[in-house]
Amino acid sequence: xxxxxxxxxxxxxxxxxxxxxxxxxxxxxxxxxxxxxxxxxxxxxxxxxxxxxxxxxxxxxxxxxxxxxxxxxxxxxxxxxxxxxxxxxxxxxxxxxxxxxxxxxxxxxxxxxxxxxxxxxxxxxxxxxxxxxxxxxxxxxxxxxxxxxxxxxxxxxxxxxxxxxxxxxxxxxxxxxxxxxxxxxxxxxxxxxxxxxxxxxxxxxxxxxxxxxxxxxxxxxxxxxxxxxxxxxxxxxxxxxxxxxxxxxxxxxxxxxxx
Amino acid sequence: xxxxxxxxxxxxxxxxxxxxxxxxxxxxxxxxxxxxxxxxxxxxxxxxxxxxxxxxxxxxxxxxxxxxxxxxxxxxxxxxxxxxxxxxxxxxxxxxxxxxxxxxxxxxxxxxxxxxxxxxxxxxxxxxxxxxxxxxxxxxxxxxxxxxxxxxxxxxxxxxxxxxxxxxxxxxxxxxxxxxxxxxxxxxxxxxxxxxxxxxxxxxxxxxxxxxxxxxxxxxxxxxxxxxxxxxxxxxxxxxxxxxxxxxxxxxxxxxxxx
Numbered sequence: 294x295x296x297x298x299x300x301x302x303x304x305x306x307x308x309x310x311x312x313x314x315x316x317x318x319x320x321x322x323x324x325x326x327x328x329x330x331x332x333x334x335x336x337x338x339x340x341x342x343x344x345x346x347x348x349x350x351x352x353x354x355x356x357x358x359x360x361x362x363x364x365x366x367x368x369x370x371x372x373x374x375x376x377x378x379x380x381x382x383x384x385x386x387x388x389x390x391x392x393x394x395x396x397x398x399x400x401x402x403x404x405x406x407x408x409x410x411x412x413x414x415x416x417x418x419x420x421x422x423x424x425x426x427x428x429x430x431x432x433x434x435x436x437x438x439x440x441x442x443x444x445x446x447x448x449x450x451x452x453x454x455x456x457x458x459x460x461x462x463x464x465x466x467x468x469x470x471x472x473x474x475x476x477x478x479x480x481x482x483x484x485x486x487x488x489x490x491x492x493x494x495x496x497x498x499x500x501x502x503x504x505x506x507x508x509x510x511x512x513x514x515x516x517x518x519x520x521x522x523x524x525x526x527x528x529x530x531x532x533x534x535x536x537x538x539x540x541x542x543x544x545x546x547x548x549x550x551x552x
Numbered sequence: 553x554x555x556x557x558x559x560x561x562x563x564x565x566x567x568x569x570x571x572x573x574x575x576x577x578x579x580x581x582x583x584x585x586x587x588x589x590x591x592x593x594x595x596x597x598x599x600x601x602x603x604x605x606x607x608x609x610x611x612x613x614x615x616x617x618x619x620x621x622x623x624x625x626x627x628x629x630x631x632x633x634x635x636x637x638x639x640x641x642x643x644x645x646x647x648x649x650x651x652x653x654x655x656x657x658x659x660x661x662x663x664x665x666x667x668x669x670x671x672x673x674x675x676x677x678x679x680x681x682x683x684x685x686x687x688x689x690x691x692x693x694x695x696x697x698x699x700x701x702x703x704x705x706x707x708x709x710x711x712x713x714x715x716x717x718x719x720x721x722x723x724x725x726x727x728x729x730x731x732x733x734x735x736x737x738x739x740x741x742x743x744x745x746x747x748x749x750x751x752x753x754x755x756x757x758x759x760x761x762x763x764x765x766x767x768x769x770x771x772x773x774x775x776x777x778x779x780x781x782x783x784x785x786x787x788x789x790x791x792x793x794x795x796x797x798x799x800x801x802x803x804x805x806x807x808x809x810x811x
Binding site for chain 2: 303308310313314315317394396397405416421424427429431434435439442444448455467
């Protein structure tokens with residue numbers, strides 16, 4: 294029996310409607326849907342894909358450590374890959390569910406290293422979080438000959454500062470406990486007035502706050518600071534307006550809107 | 553009568569299956585689908601959206617100059633916005649079709665400036681070209697604390713060099729006639745071995761070529777150079793392998809694959 298096909302399926306930022314037609318089709322057509330779950334946490338990718346998983350479809354959940362020591366992480370990836378490989382060797386097609394875009398700061402790319410022997414791998418791109426955040430704000434990320442940078446907050450502070458200083462537009466990811474330091478850096482470089490903190494973009498828990506109005510303290514994993522291009526004045530107004538309008542909508546209405 | 557709603561709908565890189573469920577729904581539900589066509593050229597966004605446009609649905613095509621003088625461009629945007637505004641004032645819902653992600657180096661963001669009076673605007677993000685290209689190569693764009701940059705080839709040469717030198721990963725857009733200069737820069741900075749030229753990602757005309765093997769000369773508008781993260785050796789192999797395999801597939805088979 295020949296090996297089955299593996300589809301690595303990007304699911305976008307969280308709203309199940311931001312899944313692509315192709316991803317929905319490959320999920321429904323797969324013999325097995327495989328997905329990571331954080332230790333003791335929920336399976337976020339499985340939740341986004343819920344409308345497209347068939348009742349009774351074979352499911353393969355695997356654990357990935359969130360803050361791994363390297364040896365532990367390697368063992369977890371190896372075990373997950375072995376479970377997927379076993380399904381493929383039985384000739385089954387497997388859809389590996391990934392939030393966001395699988396190849397953009399995702400863990401599935403690492404998993405693929407351990408599945409090297411399978412040549413029939415198809416990757417379906419998904420909408421990455423900076424694009425989802427920009428859409429919620431109604432604001433252009435970048436235009437023409439502007440430079441857009443994706444900067445993890447976990448960068449060495451000197452490098453983060455040097456890169457941000459020279460950016461026309463940026464998304465700062467992985468805020469967590471680094472938020473206050475990043476906020477101070479944005480203040481110092483003059484980016485705060487046009488920056489927006491976006492938490493859980495496109496999900497019922499979504500929150501958009503002008504950076505100038507954000508409370509200090511650690512931020513959730515699914516949050517980012519978007520620094521869109523410098524604006525004509527009218528666009529500067531647009532950001533603040535949209536953020537204020539959204540902040541004024543009760544959480545329940547937002548949940549219904551997203552449902 | 554109250555004004556209709558405007559949806560700015562991202563359609564992704566070109567494969568109609570990479571349209572999101574939400575985009576497909578909003579297109580089908582709209583009273584009017586509006587889209588740009590290049591002067592004397594085709595309407596690329598309309599082509600991607602073709603499966604989701606209803607027979608007999610009202611269509612509004614507008615011209616946008618490709619290489620505008622500023623006054624001419626302004627007049628074209630103003631005229632397009634006026635035509636859309638007229639539909640909205642009649643209480644009609646309008647889906648404005650945009651290739652890629654509407655707010656990522658797109659022209660629709662500019663159009664929105666002229667539609668400022670309409671507050672009920674929803675933007676649906678789409679898959680941007682660097683993500684589509686990475687998926688076709690099966691290669692991670694960036695991971696962990698790496699910096700990913702989007703660099704238009706139209707940047708001043710000094711700035712392009714400085715930004716690229718300090719990047720862990722990059723997508724270089726808008727190649728056109730700048731391709732040879734960008735290629736020479738990649739050679740000089742040592743990026744050529746891991747860079748791939750991707751033309752028309754996800755379309756029947758798709759072509760992926762290791763940069764080292766790319767022929768000189770101007771490149772199409774829908775092309776980019778992807779410089780993925782530096783690799784473990786096994787991944788470096790993957791890029792070249794995939795590119796070679798794809799190059800070996802006859803164009804006809806690729807067209808059928810994409811159909």
